[in-house]
Amino acid sequence: MQKRSVLFNRQLRWLQNHKMVPRGIPNEAKLWIFEDFSLTQRIKQKCANEFEVKVLRQRRNKPFPDEARVLNIARYQHALVREVVLHCGELPLIAARTILPRATLQGAQRRLSCLGSRPLGEVIFADPELKRLNLEIAKVELKDWCEFWVENWNIRDPVWGRRTVYSIAGGNLLVCEIFLPSVLSLK
Numbered sequence: 001m002q003k004r005s006v007l008f009n010r011q012l013r014w015l016q017n018h019k020m021v022p023r024g025i026p027n028e029a030k031l032w033i034f035e036d037f038s039l040t041q042r043i044k045q046k047c048a049n050e051f052e053v054k055v056l057r058q059r060r061n062k063p064f065p066d067e068a069r070v071l072n073i074a075r076y077q078h079a080l081v082r083e084v085v086l087h088c089g090e091l092p093l094i095a096a097r098t099i100l101p102r103a104t105l106q107g108a109q110r111r112l113s114c115l116g117s118r119p120l121g122e123v124i125f126a127d128p129e130l131k132r133l134n135l136e137i138a139k140v141e142l143k144d145w146c147e148f149w150v151e152n153w154n155i156r157d158p159v160w161g162r163r164t165v166y167s168i169a170g171g172n173l174l175v176c177e178i179f180l181p182s183v184l185s186l187k
Contacts, residue, residue: 040121104171
């Protein structure tokens with residue numbers, strides 16, 4: 001059986017972004033979670049020529065059940081699943097997981113399936129029709145990660161992330177961004 005993620009052992013527990021939920025988010029994390037514009041652009045401004053996208057895996061795969069639900073696709077349906085890490089030099093800043101349903105990858109949006117190491121944010125935020133439909137927040141516990149990342153990224157405590165559904169050219173995509181400890185201290 002094909003593993004659904006190279007980043008996570010299981011689907012994360014996402015909470016709707018209501019005024020009172022969730023509590024306890026550190027201020028440094030809030031600045032990233034509630035960023036309205038492209039995180040790629042924000043990191044590029046801070047990292048200059050050292051910004052890099054490292055693709056961990058990109059292939060057709062079954063999304064986690066809650067990802068399929070949020071995108072309104074059948075649980076058994078495959079989608080393009082892209083997992084990357086945004087780096088500033090050798091410093092990993094954000095782990096990202098994108099789910100692109102087959103219907104979204106039609107016509108002009110087919111280009112989203114062949115980004116390589118080009119950042120997704122650079123492409124979608126350039127589209128004037130882009131709309132944010134939903135934002136959810138998660139506290140990612142150590143047990144949620146594949147052990148390899150906990151060791152390599154020196155994750156010692158829970159970290160925060162956001163999951164956003166975007167609409168682009170009539171199709172939806174899901175972007176999950178997990179803020180690693182190093183991004184919170186980025187000046």
